[in-house]
Amino acid sequence: MIAGLIELQRLKRLERTGWLLRGMPAGTESVAAHSFGVSITAMLLADELVDKGVAIDVCRVLRIALMHDWAEARVGDMPRTATEYFGAEERKSAEKAAFGDIVAAMGDGDRYRELFVEYEERQTLEARLVKAADIIDLLIEVLALERAGARGLDEFWDVASVSDFQLEDAANDLVAGIIKSLLEERRHVIAGDLKFL
Secondary structure, three states, X not given: OHHHHHHHOHHHHOEOHHHHHOOOOOOOOEHHHHHHXXXXXXXXXXXXXXXXXXXXXXXXXXHHHHHOOOOHHHHOOOOHHHHHHHOHHHHHHHHHHHHHHHHHOOOOHHHHHHHHHHHHOOOOHHHHHHHHXXXXXXXXXXXXXXXXXXXXXXXXXXXXHXXXXXXXXXXXXXXXXXHHHHHHHHHHHHHOOOOOO
């Protein structure tokens, strides 16, 4: 366990490459900071769905959210543009292998590997909700940067219109409503009308 924990510490200092490639200063966001945001977002989404009567395993949601980017401790944070050069399948294969190697020394590595595959393949509502939280956290970070004056980040907003989280009913309504609110808030920021949510 100690070796795994030491290795995962790297995520605290590993920069999110997409920001650096767009001219944001070092320290804008680490992988661990992103994972923290995803975990909070996923927990709040799951809790709201529970309140609406949706059967969801909140513990499973949190586990998946916390570990969804562990592989990056070995392969680094590859932005979307890198996937265009390396290929999506090759990237997935590398991340799966890296994740497996990281958890191999941990008590029940199979438990973590199963959750990783569940997330990567979006097998469950819990996994799909974490993916939605991943995108929502990204958009919140972009919005925060734009509120602080950053420009030239339009491409990050593309995920708002192309993402298909494969959610249904209350989960779909909840996520769609949040993304719609974020897009509306961005319109205010771009227009200079800083009406904060």
